[in-house]
Amino acid sequence: xxxxxxxxxxILFITPLKANTIYNIIKIPNLEIYxxxxxxxxxxxxxxxxFRLGIQKNIVCSNSNKKDLEKKYKIIYKNLSRYSHGxxxxxxxxxxxxxxxxxxSELYTAGIPDNIMKTLIIDIKFNEDYFERIIHHEVFHxxxxxxxxxxNDKDWIKFNSxxxxxxxxxxxxxxxxxxxxxxTQGFFSEYSKSxxxxxxxxxxxxxxxxxxxxxxxxxxxxxxxxxxxSYIKSKIKRIDDSFTF
Amino acid sequence: xIKKIVASRSEKIIxxxxxxxxxxxxxxxxxxxxxxxxxxxxxxxxxxFKDSKNIAILNVSCGNVxxxxxxxxxxxxxxxxxxxxxxxxxxxxxxxxxxxxxLVQAGDLKFGKKGALDYRKIxxxxxxxxxxxSEIDNKFSYTKxxxxxxxxxxNDTEDSQFFIILQxxxxxxxxxxxxGKVLYGLEILKKIKNQRNSEYILRPxxxxxxxxxx
Numbered sequence: 386x387x388x389x390x391x392x393x394x395x396i397l398f399i400t401p402l403k404a405n406t407i408y409n410i411i412k413i414p415n416l417e418i419y420x421x422x423x424x425x426x427x428x429x430x431x432x433x434x435x436f437r438l439g440i441q442k443n444i445v446c447s448n449s450n451k452k453d454l455e456k457k458y459k460i461i462y463k464n465l466s467r468y469s470h471g472x473x474x475x476x477x478x479x480x481x482x483x484x485x486x487x488x489x490s491e492l493y494t495a496g497i498p499d500n501i502m503k504t505l506i507i508d509i510k511f512n513e514d515y516f517e518r519i520i521h522h523e524v525f526h527x528x529x530x531x532x533x534x535x536x537n538d539k540d541w542i543k544f545n546s547x548x549x550x551x552x553x554x555x556x557x558x559x560x561x562x563x564x565x566x567x568x569t570q571g572f573f574s575e576y577s578k579s580x581x582x583x584x585x586x587x588x589x590x591x592x593x594x595x596x597x598x599x600x601x602x603x604x605x606x607x608x609x610x611x612x613x614x615s616y617i618k619s620k621i622k623r624i625d626d627s628f629t630f
Numbered sequence: 631x632i633k634k635i636v637a638s639r640s641e642k643i644i645x646x647x648x649x650x651x652x653x654x655x656x657x658x659x660x661x662x663x664x665x666x667x668x669x670x671x672x673x674x675x676x677x678x679f680k681d682s683k684n685i686a687i688l689n690v691s692c693g694n695v696x697x698x699x700x701x702x703x704x705x706x707x708x709x710x711x712x713x714x715x716x717x718x719x720x721x722x723x724x725x726x727x728x729x730x731x732x733l734v735q736a737g738d739l740k741f742g743k744k745g746a747l748d749y750r751k752i753x754x755x756x757x758x759x760x761x762x763x764s765e766i767d768n769k770f771s772y773t774k775x776x777x778x779x780x781x782x783x784x785n786d787t788e789d790s791q792f793f794i795i796l797q798x799x800x801x802x803x804x805x806x807x808x809x810g811k812v813l814y815g816l817e818i819l820k821k822i823k824n825q826r827n828s829e830y831i832l833r834p835x836x837x838x839x840x841x842x843x844x
Contacts, residue, residue, distance in 0.1 A: 406732075406799055406801050406802075407801065410801060410805060418801075421800060421801065426804065428801065479804070479805075501783055501784065502783065
């Protein structure tokens with residue numbers, strides 16, 4: 386028993402020292418500050434070297450070159466600037482990590498939200514066609530995780546036709562296209578059909594990304610999406626009464 | 631007849647050199663051993679404070695660290711901190727987490743007490759008073775010498791542990807509840823025992839006393 390204790394202590398005291406403030410705060414290694422003096426107090430970091438995260442180290446992301454970072458930072462900054470500091474505080478988002486080729490268990494993904502660490506990791510090399518909208522899609526995941534009690538999957542499912550069924554999980558389906566349907570029929574994109582929370586994130590991101598007139602038009606023509614849009618609107622109002630889409 | 635042996639000039643020089651070398655070696659031994667030798671200690675009685683009721687004196691091995699507390703910035707955090715100081719709860723508590731020239735952390739009242747250190751659990755102990763809410767909305771710049779309350783990954787988990795930063799940390803702003811700033815004695819904190827390979831310290835330094843000035 387004493388030997389076991391000695392070994393445990395030895396491991397504790399020879400653990401490499403990662404005296405990096407960013408690592409201490411959000412537990413992601415190899416990051417540097419990109420910009421921290423922003424109006425809504427979001428802090429932007431970038432990867433200086435590839436990093437691995439998670440208990441099984443199954444989350445992987447690589448560093449980017451300066452030119453790509455400059456280009457994508459402007460886009461991310463512009464999109465996230467529409468959120469006030471007050472709103473970000475309520476949804477618990479404070480840190481943005483920019484890196485590329487982000488994957489979970491070898492499945493590529495646009496972003497990884499972590500409401501506990503107040504962090505959103507964004508793959509800056511994600512599909513250019515949907516990059517801006519996807520930023521808001523990932524923001525919704527932070528909102529959903531932070532306010533789980535507000536969003537109810539069962540209530541959401543009732544908006545769809547009784548015959549429709551979501552997949553078991555967002556990665557266990559081939560319905561992954563993010564292209565917006567011309568004729569919506571209850572869903573903004575094919576990916577909306579993966580899970581209830583992904584569907585919510587798609588509705589939210591389109592509500593942010595599309596012009597108000599377009600959303601009003603879709604609401605008029607598509608009763609299912611009209612219900613879904615109203616649902617998201619009312620739930621976001623509960624979180625922050627001052628927020629406007 | 632015994633012939634008197636007279637030391638040559640070069641022998642005298644060698645002798646003087648050896649004596650100087652001996653003095654230097656002996657002196658250096660004490661200089662190196664006394665890590666506090668070149669650190670200025672501050673006597674709070676010799677200092678005039680604008681607001682003496684919010685001054686706390688942290689005494690560690692190299693001397694006094696004089697801290698001004700900011701109840702206007704974090705009323706609940708400072709109230710908890712003062713309560714623990716006034717009840718002498720911090721006495722003989724370890725600086726269990728030290729990062730050289732970056733920060734020192736102490737205040738684990740359960741597992742960081744001198745004579746009852748628990749290395750397996752140090753840093754996780756509670757005060758028994760319960761946690762308090764984070765106070766991170768008021769403007770506060772985390773410049774070197776700032777004192778903040780430590781917490782777990784989640785907000786509203788502040789208790790008795792506190793840290794003092796030895797360099798500017800702008801990322802701490804809005805992250806940790808600030809309670810004050812070191813007015814004098816930051817160099818004294820830099821002498822607190824640290825370890826090259828670990829933030830957690832084997833045979834750490836301890837707080838001698840922690841008292842309010844009034």
